[in-house]
Amino acid sequence: MGKKRIVILGAGYGGVHSAKLLHKKFKKDDEIEVTLIDKNSYHTLLTDLHEVAGNRIEKHGVQINLEKIFGKKKVNVVTDKIDDIDFKTQKLISNTKEYEYDYLILGSGAEPAFFGVDGAEEHSFTIWSYDQAMKIKKHIYETFQNASTETDEAKRRKMLTFVVAGAGFTGVETIGEIAEWKKKLSRQFNINEKEVSLKLVEGLPKILPILEDSLIAKAEKRLNKLGVEVFTQSMIIKVTPDSVELKDGQIFNTNTLIWTAGVQGSSFAANLGLTLGKRGRIQTNEYMQSVDYRNVYVIGDNSYFEEESRPTPQIVEAALQTAETAVENIESDIKGNDLKGFKSNFHGFMVSIGSRYAVARLGNIKLSGFFAMFMKHMVNVHYLFGVGGFNVVWSYIMHQFFTIKENRSIVGGHFSYRSPNFWMVPLRLFVGFKWVTEGLNKLPDILEDPSNIFLIPPSPLAATTGASTVAEEGAQAAEWGDALPVPGFIEDIMEWFMNIFFYTDDGDFTILASVFQTGMVIAEIVVGGLLILGLFTAIASIVSVIMGIMIWTSGMAPYEMLWYLVAGIALIGGAGRTFGLDYYVMPILKKWWMKTPFARRNYFYID
Template sequence: MSKKRIVILGAGYGGVHSAKLLHKKFKKNDEVEVTLIDKNPYHTLLTDLHEVAGRRIEEHGVKVNLEKIFGKKKVDVVTDKIDKIDFDGQKLVSENAEYGYDYLILGSGSEPAYFGVEGAEENSFTIWSYDDAVKIKQHIHHMFEQASTESNENKRRQMLTFVVAGAGFTGVETIGEIAEWQKRLCREYNINPKEVSLKIVEGLPKILPILNDKLIAKSERRLNKLGVEILTQSLITKVTPHSVTLKNGEKIKTNTLIWTAGVQGSSFAANIGLTLGKRGRIQTNEYMQSVDYSNVYVIGDNSYFEEENEGPIPQIVETALQTAETAVDNIEADMENKSYEAFKSNYHGFMVSIGGRYAVAHLGNTSMSGFIAMMMKHIVNIHYLFGVGGFNLIWSYIMHQFFTIKDNRSILGGHFSFRSPNFWLVPLRIFVGYKWLDEGLNKIGKVIEDPSNIFLIPAPPTAATSGATQAAEEGAEAASQWGEALPVPEFIQNIMDWFMEAFFYTADGEFTVLATIFQTGMVIAEVVVGGLLIVGLFTALAAIVSVVMGIMIWTSGMAPTEMLWFLAAGIALIGGAGRTFGLDYYVMPVLKKWWSKTPFARKTYLYID
């Protein structure tokens, strides 16, 4: 039996999801080869492009290297630009190579639709790729920079007028980001905010028509609060480099038009010879197969399929993911001569962010807005990223959205984004290390002299006045020298009593061997943790162990009140104070580089870039 070759064209949401699913299904099948081809070596988080355009997150925050996703997966990633497809010969052709296939999944995405508006394509920005978002960001910054030195009032206002065409999800999210960013730009370039004009232009009677009227009204209020003028029932008829003309004859003087007014299938997909549905999308059957070739599956924005009583499937992320699942399931079914599964959409809702601190959402049968809606948007994004790149991408997302955010533009404001230099923690790190080391060294002599002399664990409640009781009393007396013992809640004390009786006490009311091992381990841990904190090696791990030891001592009922600052200081040190005047400065980069290249780390995504 010859190997089955499955080729996926396009590393968008649907393409990446298809490749992940195929890997899961066929990772142990050497008779199946999976190849993912894209003109870029990275997957773009298209739904976050507006955040780059409005400089809420850094540019690389929307790029995910494909090798990072599929480095240890049964997916061969190829960076190449496909020029044509020979469906009869079953091969994709680029300038320098050919790629044969037995099954083909087409997911080459979409592109803006201009509806024949004069000058729109030539004189507007789009936001359909990473490069588009970067160009918009650079252009807006340049406009403020130029305006700061422009003395002609008309030219200045023209530079500071920003228009978004289309009030769908992308348009509203884009103008919301610009509205927040312009406040910083006005401060940087000493520009009066009243000179800045932000407009969103929509040909329909209302914005975000897919949402209910209540959420639309909330979205309008939020946009108005950000200083955005909403122009509905305002079709654009002409665009020049310096103006936008509306159907009612109004002319808006501007150097910036961002076009988000429509979407259609990619021109590549529309011109490869397959039967088309509407708007340049390829006609498919209910199994996501092209109506022309049964071994060609079409997913996401490329696919045109009308569900009964539902109309054409929408060009949204959930469609891309669900059509990908249908295509992969049916490829497997075809290989195994099983029945195909028909596509059935199951959309969970819609979410729209308006800046970094506000969103509206309709999930299931529930409408929400503000903090809750924005939180749900983050949760959905994290869920998707976990499926794509596990811990690595989630960590990257959290860092971009909360820890490196500028101007408090997140639902948590700037509470997590303010950073103090680590050198302020160096004295605390060394002092906590000294205290643990001193504690351990003072006890280690007793442990060496008589390991069975238990003084770190409360005596068995049924023990007679014996060595066990005496040792425990000595431990309590040592603790009392620090001050009064911290109180322990009754339910925690009950749990600890059960634990002690199960593992540390014998039926005769004596200490077990496990108690001896535990005490020895605790003393050694105090010495090791103290030493690591002093020299600044594996500081985060040592700080975590410090906190755990403090909690253990507290729950034993033998912790002095001074243990509270051990706990607080340990938490403060978890952030990595060893990177300043510590060995972590030298050791951690080397370990991080080594670990990120190990097969286990690449396979599980348990590493940080």
Template sequence: MESKRIVILGAGYAGVSAAKLLNKKFKKNTEIKVTLIDKNPYHTLMTELHEVAGGRVEEDSVQVNLRKIFRRSSVNVVTDTILKVDFEGKKLVSETEEYPYDYLIIGAGSEPAYFGVPGVKENGFSLWSLEDAVEIREHIPKMFKLAAVEKNLKKKDEMLTFVVAGAGFTGIETMGELAEWKDKLCRHYDIDKNHVKLKVVEAMGKVLPTLDDDSAAKAEHYMKKHGIEIILNSPIVQVNENSIVLKDGRSIPTRTLIWTCGVQGCKFAANLELGDAKRGRVQVNEKMQSMKYENVYMVGDNLYFEENGKPLPQIVETAMQTAETAVHNIAADIEGKEKKAFKSNYHGVMVSIGGKYAVANAGGIKTSGFFAMVMKHLVNMHYLFGIGGINVVWDYLVHEFFNMKDGRTIMGSHLSQKSQTIWLVPFRIFIGVLWLIEGIGKIKQGWLKGDHIYIVATSAVSGASEKVGDVASSASQVVKEAQKAAEATQTALLAHPPEIYTSFMNTFIAPYAHFFQVMIVLGEVALGLAFIAGAFTFLASLGSIFLCCNFILSAMGGKEILWYIFGAIVLMGGSGRSFGLDYYIMPWLEKLWRGEFRKKQIQKI
């Protein structure tokens, strides 16, 4: 096959999806070179920017490093700013480099649409980049801080009035974050929360117009219940430094206007001279090809294409599905197969109002409150797993739950409470000593010798073992002897081993009875040493739970053994990081897991 160069411009939802799909399609074909170019070294989760703007999470929670996404792929990630595209010469040009291509996918994103309203750019905030979100997050506390010492009531009212223009997804989600953040800021700056005014101003007659009426009504009710004023049928016609003016002549004094009234294709894509552009969106055919060049594809917010008489919505699903169509057709062209037309397959919509409430209509299922928020988190994790695997999903869980401050999640602060692991050190060492004594005791009894088989019967403290018989090779006989030992002690949680467990013993353990016995002994010694040294305590805790469950299933474990299980659960929470080897081991493993050592090796090369 002839060598082909595919270049993707833009690492948004569409660009990342296209790169992932191309890598999957051509991962075994070294003749296909895929390059992803973006001005930033990270992929931004645009749908979560409101969380940053509302002070719920830090900016790194909505950033996914591109090299983390593609570290195990053949995709070449380039951080550069493209200044122009030479379509005749088939190359992208930056200030210092040129990037030739055979196929080009443009997913350069979009930008806010201001609809010619004077003063918006100069006096308002947009929310369409990470920089925008950080600027809003820094501005909001500043207003509270100034208002706390302001004596002029008129100026104080302006400072404590926060207006979001637009009642679409971005506007409602942003206002939901501000409503939650408000209480904390009022406490911190000693401001009566009744003095804080939150307003959503919408030109149309309904909030969340793309949602069904029932879901939109629930969202509106929730916002009003939490002190948010909703002003409908009121286009903004002027934005001043200290106020906004509505079409009906009303003026709202405010020093904070967050503009979320719509987006348009970015100027870069609109100025490429690829044909007609509507609101910055370039016209494409049903195969996502530009009208001027067959080898140039548009994806995501950059394209304009009508389906059933309506332009494609600028949402994440559109971005990913147009990327899939573009990739399919590029692959078809390379392989000489038939191209396909785009056909949307939207699964629904969901919108969060703060960290504890959401409304959703996905797959025909309407939900609100807790379950809608769960659905939203699951959808986010599904997407993150697709682009970055379990590592990126774990980062999301840490940001959204385990490190979340002020209880701004559906789980409140239950998952984010922290405790000093130093208090677990005595307990960890105690557990380790008991396991070590148990293992050494078995060694003295001859468990490592091949001429005897011993069965464990739990004692009141740690499951001390006793010799119950010399077994030739039958695991079923071993189990019977275990039952007798358990009946003698009158402490077993189970009267008899479950049938499935007995069957497993007969099938897999009988031929290797002595090996199984040795592994138990060595496992107990290893657990003891690991707990005492504080090394790999999470894995040691899992091993402790496994052995205890095995004792219980063998009808040898009494109720006294249960505290071993629950104790191991407690020790999972980083107990080895205080006065233990995990203090050194875990940071090293984290760096290894994130590929930092590999990065250093590559840099040296």
């Protein structure tokens, strides 16, 4: 067969998905070489850029390093800017190098469409890259800052007027983020919030036209609640540095227009000389092949293919599904199998309006408010787990819930408030001391006779055995009458468990019971010692909670055990990094762990 070179151009949603799928299919085939080329060294979560523009999350929340994604995968990651493609010689050409291919997957993304509106491209902001989102964020902040010292009322009003053109998903999400951020900016710069004017302008009769009218109505209601004016059937015909003019004659005096009114295929892809469909998108057949070259596959926003007379939408799911079709057909072509036509299967649409509200349609289910926002997060987590596993999901959760600013998450700021770990040191030492004391008090009895069982209640069958005599002597940690109550169904489960492992048919204790008791006493001393030393504190705290639960379910736990349970949960957060050995040990272990093949291959680490 000879070695086959598969090159993917573009590390967007479709490009990254293609590379991951190709790795899975050909990771054991040395005759297949997969290369992913992008001008950036990171994958950008384009659908979350509005959160950066609205100052909800930082850049680490929308950028994933490609080496992190493909560090232990059979994918060569190349950071380079491709200037041209020679389809006849099958080469991608940059300023310094050429890349040969046998199969090419083209996924260079989209860019804003300005529809020939006078001044729109020159005098508006767009939000199709991280840099553009940061530019919007900086501009809004500086505009509020400058407006706070502007004494000319007309200039001040113009500065505090923000217009978003286009009421699709991106436009609605962007204006929603700005509407939330304006509250903080108004307080910070002592500006009356009523002076801030937010306008969402849409040329069609309604916003979010892909959704049902009931969801559109809820979205409009939420926008109005946030102080956003919605203008539908309002075509923008002219843009200047100081104004936006509508077809009906209205003029908005503003220094800020954010253009989200439409997208088209990237100009790079449109100028490659391939047959085009509409809006600069490359015409493909049902197999996602360019109609000009069988070995050139086009995915995502670059691809133009009509299903039932409707083009595939420029959304993330379409990018992923066209990538799957392209990869399946490349594999089929290599193996000499029949190609498979594209068949879309879109699961729904979701749009957030600020950080706490969303509207969504998932199949036939319509959601709004908290549950729609929750599902939006779950969909993001599902996608991110496929991209970067535990590592990226953990990062997403931290950015969205634990380091969030101004309570801007569906759970408010309840998870984001933090206290210095040094306040936990006394509690850590106290719990550690209690466990060590408990263990040392029991240790002499264990050393004297491991078969002397006092941590496990005797079997009901053992009315006349030595075991019941031991129990009556009061060697256990708590008297039976003073133990924490245990629900009946748990008692039944524990009785069944102990009858299998700890009691003989005669009601005597088994050898396993002696081993378990010895292990528990040793564990109490070890866990207590680790907590005192502040070493592996999180693990010791988790074990502390588990031991407390085990003692409680056995019916042996005194009310004092509640301290162990509650304090153990409080200490899981890492109190050992303050005046503990974890301060020195954990960075060393983390550095070692992140270099292991297992951690890198399975993304099982935290940055």
